Each structure stands twice: as structure tokens, then as C-alpha cells.
Amino acid sequence: MNQAAAGQGASGKMRISLDAMGGDHGPSVTIPGAARALERHPDIEFLLFGRSDLIEAELARFPALRARSTIHHTDVAVSMDEKPSQALRQGRYKSSMWQAIEAVKKGEASACLSAGNTGALMVMSRFCLRMMAGVDRPALACMWPTARGESIVLDVGASIGAEAENLVDMAIMGSAMARIVFDIDRPSVGLLNVGVEEVKGIEQVKEAARILKEAKLPNLAYAGFVEGDDIGKGTVDVVVTEGFAGNIALKTAEGTARQMAEYLRSAIERSFLAKIGYLFARGAFRALRHKMDPRRVNGAVFLGLDGIVVKSHGGTDETGFAAAIDVAYDMVKYELLGKISKALAERGEWVLPGASSSMVEATSARKPSENPVTKTEEQ
């Protein structure tokens, strides 16, 4: 599917499909979030999937959004704690999540956004959209706040385990995303490892390093191994790792950040003088809170699928949901899929024949009937 053409109305508008029911709060967050995103990007048209009564009730407050939206009623919504296999069984074809994804498949929308169950979204997206040619498995790429700004980290939990070729694919896909998000020509890419020396780590990571070093890809500056603490330092633009370690790293970092914030809060609350100090320092604490605000960097992208699917945090508010719409918008406007395809083609020319042909075999060996539920893991 050609993404640049898909989902663009005759008017040249960009169509984005929303799973309006997704997330902890459903339409009461997704609709106001869409309204806010529309103010920034007046060329968006929304396809809204979910219970029409709830959607209509929210839309009443946002006439501008209503004028730019088409509502597609669904009775079924995937719940946040459903197992992916169960969600697929019960929600295929008829849930708001499935239909929002399917709109991309049919070319009616250029991107799909959901704040729903991550595992279900991944499995349904893979099932409905299938993988891009030449890519074996999907990866979830998130934005990670760093001391220097932000980096892209992938895979944070779409797949478990990765061969060297999967890691190389992720490096290519992540750098295509980074070119859009950071507006740079040749993002730096590091492979997450337990040390920076060449001899360290597992075979697949070492082999991926060898391929990336020799390939000298035009749009990717391979920067070697990075360690866990390099992510927060912002040592590279793109950090590549297999989904098990990536998911654990992401959640460990989120947990540590919450723990620090809690330490700070309790340190201040325990002392009268500190509370007075807090009053003076309020502005600084506000800046700190802003800096640590997870909504700022909301919107993780599933890479490797033949279509753009963006995942918003489930617990986010309208600000965060609007930020995730911005991500979807940018991925379409700056042609994520086209950039990835082009970069994958360049990989073909550069990678050593052995690695390249085994990669092609692995890809073509994937049976169309293969059930993605058994092959993938969710966040």
C-alpha cells in the first residue's frame, strides 16, 4: 500500500482513524484530544470508531471537530485487561480498535491511533495490516526523554527475542522515524548491550553490530554499543534492543522516575521549613514536573507493519492524546513508510550477501496463514 496516497481525500486532507473507545477514559479523553490536535493541524479529517452515543455526546462541545469527523458506530470495545488472543477472538471485525486499524488497511485513513490495550493493538495490527515486505517482526518504538532532549528506543515490547537481522531492521526503521521526529539526515544509532567493548554481549547483538558497521548506510550513523545509562544521557538518537530487555528497561526507568518523585515529595512534606522552601521554589518544581511529564512524549509507533499505527498511553489525558495524534500526523506527512521502504532497499545493496539472502529467505518463508498471536508478545 502506498501510504502517501492512502487516506488522502480529494481535498488533500489527511485522514486519521481513532479508536475512540481506547484508553482508561475513552471518548471523554480521545474526543477533546482530537479537538486540540485539529487546532494545530486543520488539515486532519478524523474517522471515529466506537459507541456513537458516547462520541456524539462529547462532540457536542467541539463543533469544529464534528464538522471534520465521520462516526462509525461499533458495539464492541476491547478492554484494557483483555488478553490479546481473547481480544482478537472477540473483537476482530467488530471492535472499535479493529475497525480503526482496518480503515488504514482499506486506504480510508493514513494512520490509526489507539490508547487501548497495547498487546491487543499489536496483535490486531499485525493480523490486519501484515508486515512490510522484507521485515520479519514488528517493533514498538517509544520516545524517551533524555538529558539532551529525546531519543527513540525500540523495541519496548512488541516482540520477544531478536536475531541479528531483526536488530538491523530495527536500526533502519528507528532511524527512519528519527529522521522525521528530530528532523536530521543521519541519526546516530546504538545497540543496547552490557558493555561498550566489541567482545561484550550476546551473539545476535555482536553480529548486528558487525553488519551495521560494514553496511555504512546513508541515513544511519552506527555509533556502536550503548549501555543502560546511555539511554537517559541521550548518547545516541536511536537505541536498538530486543523487546524483552527493552520493555524491562522502559518500565524500570518509569518506576525509577516515579520513585525519585516520591522521595522528593516525601522529603518536602516531612519538614515545615521544606514546605516554605517549596513555596519559593514553586516555579522550579513546575518546570521539573513539566520536564518529567510523560504526556510530553506520548505516542509510540509500531514499526514494521504495512501501515501506520500509533499507541497512546492508556492513562493519558487530552493533552497527551493530542500529542500522540501529532506523532501520527508527522509519520504520515513525512512519509514514514516510504522512508523505511527506501532504507530497507538500501540495506539490500549494502549488507553482505550471506546475511541479506538469509534475511530474504526468512521473510519469504513466513506463511500468510501464520497466526501472529502465537508468535508475538505484548507489552
Added chain:
Amino acid sequence: MNQAAAGQGASGKMRISLDAMGGDHGPSVTIPGAARALERHPDIEFLLFGRSDLIEAELARFPALRARSTIHHTDVAVSMDEKPSQALRQGRYKSSMWQAIEAVKKGEASACLSAGNTGALMVMSRFCLRMMAGVDRPALACMWPTARGESIVLDVGASIGAEAENLVDMAIMGSAMARIVFDIDRPSVGLLNVGVEEVKGIEQVKEAARILKEAKLPNLAYAGFVEGDDIGKGTVDVVVTEGFAGNIALKTAEGTARQMAEYLRSAIERSFLAKIGYLFARGAFRALRHKMDPRRVNGAVFLGLDGIVVKSHGGTDETGFAAAIDVAYDMVKYELLGKISKALAERGEWVLPGASSSMVEATSARKPSENPVTKTEEQ
């Protein structure tokens, strides 16, 4: 080797061997650190390995320590950036690190402590002390500050990859350590995973979960899967994971904590009012710094070796080094090795016959001549 007997002088003193040259600062930290630990534990006798001139110079300031120390001169010290294989080649037999470990092997000391190169310490320890009977590979267990106090997390980088049996061994060894450190009978143990549902994660982790659940070990309360953010919450006393993910989790958490501290510092420095607020809140910030002080929880333990080896942070000061000596002291005094052996024996009775026998085979199949350098990875 019977640890309770080893390294106990006729006087009933406990002997601890120190790699006096280890760490970023060598004797200028290790000797004052030992002096401080001696104040708390007057029954320690130290075997000090390293350059005698440097050690003597430091000891001059601590007559009490000098009276309880024996100096063993070595010309060679393993440097912090040496590769483990290189360290083994150049430092075997003659380096301060090797000889400190060897003192445990010979029964002259009950535990060895080094702030030196982690990878070299691991490889040398494994080479010199060998594994305990029934354990296949070593694990590095660290103390992790949590919202509820501390937890033990292992493996943070001694080995890469783990079979189900290795994870079960780690659960048993980690809980033996937790019984000492936290003084509880039946520590709770969780397996680190990408979700808490039973269907999630990699095969080895799921299989380990099955074994631990069915084994119902007397000194270990298996608590199921935990996720990355559960570590900082202190959901369980012991978190078990394979060394690649564990090392990345540890370093990611360290990086995130530093990043938060840096955000806070820069938020306060950027505003005049905030600086005034800081003056009021100084006490709270001091408490916060204390809470976040990595020295408080210094001292990671190599588990699975036939002897006690404790690793101190390389960059620590005398306070931190003394804390690591406390750890070594407790591991000897409360009989870590005996507790692990006993728990491993209990495992034999409980684990399903299939899993148990394959574990025994795997262990006995390890050739004594096998070079640990090629089999292990360093932090």
C-alpha cells in the same frame, strides 16, 4: 569447602581478604574503609593484598587496623579497563585481585572483597574458586533501593542468558542471601518479565515459574512475575532475571536516577526564588540525597561460587567500601554458602524428576578444564 570453618583463626576471628588496589582510588579508599568497618566489627582480621609501600603509608593513620592486618605484597594490580581475559592472562597468581580470591580458596580468609574491574573479578573468582556443586553458572546479586527499603536483584551481569534451571538456582541463591540481609525466614521472590500474566514472556522464564510454583520450597515464597517498575516499588524481596536484561535494568535505573537529580539541580539553579527555597528546604534535600546515595547499598555478591566474593562499586569512597565489607561480614557470619547448599539440596527433593536430573547432568558435564573466560560475560 566449609565456609563456617574456613578463614576463622584460632582466636575465632573472621578473616576477610581485601584487594587493596581495586577501585578508582586504591589504598586511599580501601584502607580507610577497612578501618571504619573494623570499628563496627572488631572481630575482623584483614589480609591486605597490594603494593606494600602504598598500603603501609595508609595504614600509618590507622594503628588499630594495622594491628589486625597482614600485608601481602603484590607488584601487579588489575586495571579498571582491562579485559577479563587479559586480566586473567596477566594477573593470574600474581595480582592483588587473584591473591585476595586465592586466600579464600586456601581457607585463609572467609570472604574476599574487591572494588576492582567487575569482569576480571568474576572471571578470576570463577577460575580460582570454581562453582558450588549443583550450580551451573554464577550470578551477581545487588542491593536495589526501593520505595519500601531494599530488594535483592540478580543477575545484574555475571552471565548472559539463562535456562529455566539457572533461573531457579538464582531464585534459591537470592533468597538465601535475602534471609541474611533482611533477616526474614521466607523471602518473596519474583521473576522479572514483560507482564504479570502467566502466558507472557520467554519460555525459560515461564518454565522457571512452573518449577518454582510446584516446588513449594520451604525458604522461598514464589510470588509470580514482576515487571520493571515493580523493582523500585519493592513488590518482592528478590527479583530474578537473566544477566543481560538485569544489567540493562540496573544501568537504566542508575541513569534515570542521575537524570532526575540533574533535572532537579538545574530547575533550582535556573531561578533566584528557587535558590532561596532551596535554603529553606536544605534539610529535606539532604535527606533526599541520603536516600539516593548509592554508597548506602554498596556491595554486590557473586552467588554460585564455592566461596564468598563481594564486589564494591569502583568509584566508591571509604563509607561505601566499609558498607561492602559489612556485606561480606554478614555473608560469612550468617553462613551464606551453607544456606545456599542446604536450599539447593531441598530443591533436589522438590523439583520434578525430569528437571532435576537434567540439571545434574548439565552440572556434571562441565569439564574442569573449561575456560570460564569464553563462557562468561562481564558487567
